[in-house]
Amino acid sequence: MFPQAGEWAGGEAAFPAAIKALDQINQREDILPGYYLNLSAYDTRCSAGLGTTILYELLYNKTFGNVNSSILMLLGPACSPVSTAVGEAAKMWNLIVLSYGSSSPALSNRARFHTFFRTHPPATLHNPTRIKFFELFGWKRIAILIQTEEVWQSTAENLEVLARKHNVHIAVRQLFDNDPSHAISNLQKDDIRIIVGLFYEEKARKVFCKAYQQKYFGESYVWWLVGWYADNWFLKIDDIDCTADEMSRAVEGHFTTEIQMLTDSTTRTISGLTAREFITDLNSTLKQLFPNKPVESVGGYVESPLAYDATWALALALNRSLGRANLEEWSYGNVNMKEIMMDDMKKTDFFGVSGAVKFDELGNRMSKIVVEQLRNGYYHRLARFDAEKGSIEWLNNEGPDGSRCWNYKHNYSSSY
Numbered sequence: 581m582f583p584q585a586g587e588w589a590g591g592e593a594a595f596p597a598a599i600k601a602l603d604q605i606n607q608r609e610d611i612l613p614g615y616y617l618n619l620s621a622y623d624t625r626c627s628a629g630l631g632t633t634i635l636y637e638l639l640y641n642k643t644f645g646n647v648n649s650s651i652l653m654l655l656g657p658a659c660s661p662v663s664t665a666v667g668e669a670a671k672m673w674n675l676i677v678l679s680y681g682s683s684s685p686a687l688s689n690r691a692r693f694h695t696f697f698r699t700h701p702p703a704t705l706h707n708p709t710r711i712k713f714f715e716l717f718g719w720k721r722i723a724i725l726i727q728t729e730e731v732w733q734s735t736a737e738n739l740e741v742l743a744r745k746h747n748v749h750i751a752v753r754q755l756f757d758n759d760p761s762h763a764i765s766n767l768q769k770d771d772i773r774i775i776v777g778l779f780y781e782e783k784a785r786k787v788f789c790k791a792y793q794q795k796y797f798g799e800s801y802v803w804w805l806v807g808w809y810a811d812n813w814f815l816k817i818d819d820i821d822c823t824a825d826e827m828s829r830a831v832e833g834h835f836t837t838e839i840q841m842l843t844d845s846t847t848r849t850i851s852g853l854t855a856r857e858f859i860t861d862l863n864s865t866l867k868q869l870f871p872n873k874p875v876e877s878v879g880g881y882v883e884s885p886l887a888y889d890a891t892w893a894l895a896l897a898l899n900r901s902l903g904r905a906n907l908e909e910w911s912y913g914n915v916n917m918k919e920i921m922m923d924d925m926k927k928t929d930f931f932g933v934s935g936a937v938k939f940d941e942l943g944n945r946m947s948k949i950v951v952e953q954l955r956n957g958y959y960h961r962l963a964r965f966d967a968e969k970g971s972i973e974w975l976n977n978e979g980p981d982g983s984r985c986w987n988y989k990h991n992y993s994s995s996y
């Protein structure tokens with residue numbers, strides 16, 4: 581399932597990446613020998629209803645698409661709302677679902693999504709990084725500003741649980757639906773200085789425009805946002821009543837956390853390619869497919885390594901199951917074979933273009949998180965955090981031990 585439109589057209593780049601993996605897999609004699617993996621792709625348009633309809637047709641309509649047999653596994657969906665609908669239904673047909681693009685923490689509920697796995701980590705994976713930095717900088721009093729959407733509210737709940745375990749006090753938790761003015765006034769009244777902002781890009785512009793207008797910005801405030809907004813997101817002023825200069829001043833100095841989806845490593849991956857070789861090849865394909873836009877703005881470009889690695893993960897799991905299951909006997913009622921394939925999915929452990937690929941007990945994939953800071957309008961990569969080891973790797977800036985990152989103009993107070 582590869583959305584080509586809708587809230588997030590993540591399938592635009594993910595589909596070519598998955599096809600590349602499939603072609604490489606089908607040429608490998610050592611993977612699924614004697615079998616040819618066939619991929620039937622459908623545009624879900626990021627719609628839960630359409631995704632469910634496609635699943636139903638795949639299950640019951642043998643003439644649907646070019647599928648004239650039962651499908652072995654489902655690659656996708658991309659968008660969280662579609663994964664929520666499809667992932668919950670698929671288990672009733674013993675169908676394993678492997679998403680490459682869904683970040684909703686709700687999808688970690690194993691009871692609801694028993695056969696669901698994802699190479700895209702949940703949004704909650706940002707939280708250990710945030711806590712690590714709060715401890716590093718001695719920030720004890722934090723606020724969370726939350727857009728009323730499930731993905732952000734469940735991320736906030738997870739952050740509060742972690743904060744309590746690490747003696748960080750969540751002093752204020754402010755929710756807003758469309759207009760953040762009242763919430764920002766409350767943060768100001770409580771003299772909050774460290775704010776974790778959990779909202780989509782369009783709301784981020786409203787937050788910082790209001791913050792500017794209410795003079796709630798500058799060197800004494802530290803904002804933590806997600807790092808996957810579009811480049812120069814704060815300069816798109818057509819939907820706010822602030823100038824680009826006002827927005828630049830309001831957002832200056834904020835930190836972001838982002839899942840690292842393409843490894844920096846030069847190690848050869850399971851496919852034999854390095855990550856650099858993979859992305860170079862994908863870029864040339866995307867330039868042909870989307871000649872009128874830069875590759876970085878093709879939907880799902882950042883997540884495409886996750887789709888590539890997800891295709892490898894499915895093929896490797898099926899390959900492992902060959903020893904214990906006869907794939908010709910697969911049918912949606914074959915619980916025994918579903919259990920075998922579930923076991924083999926849980927054994928996933930390979931080095932892909934997105935880094936180490938393995939799933940935890942909730943079907944989630946762990947990744948590294950990159951921390952950046954906006955300085956004079958440009959994002960600087962500060963550090964990479966390994967949530968599994970709890971370790972920080974400083975990138976071209978040393979740590980807070982009196983090095984360059986402290987030369988920056990913000991005088992962070994350690995009393996908050």
Ligand SMILES: CC1(C)CO[C@@H](CC(=O)O)CN1
Pocket residue numbers: 588590658659660661681682683684808883
């Ligand atoms: C980092 C982002 C943009 C978060 O949303 C994901 C889509 C979703 O969870 O619906 C895709 N990747």
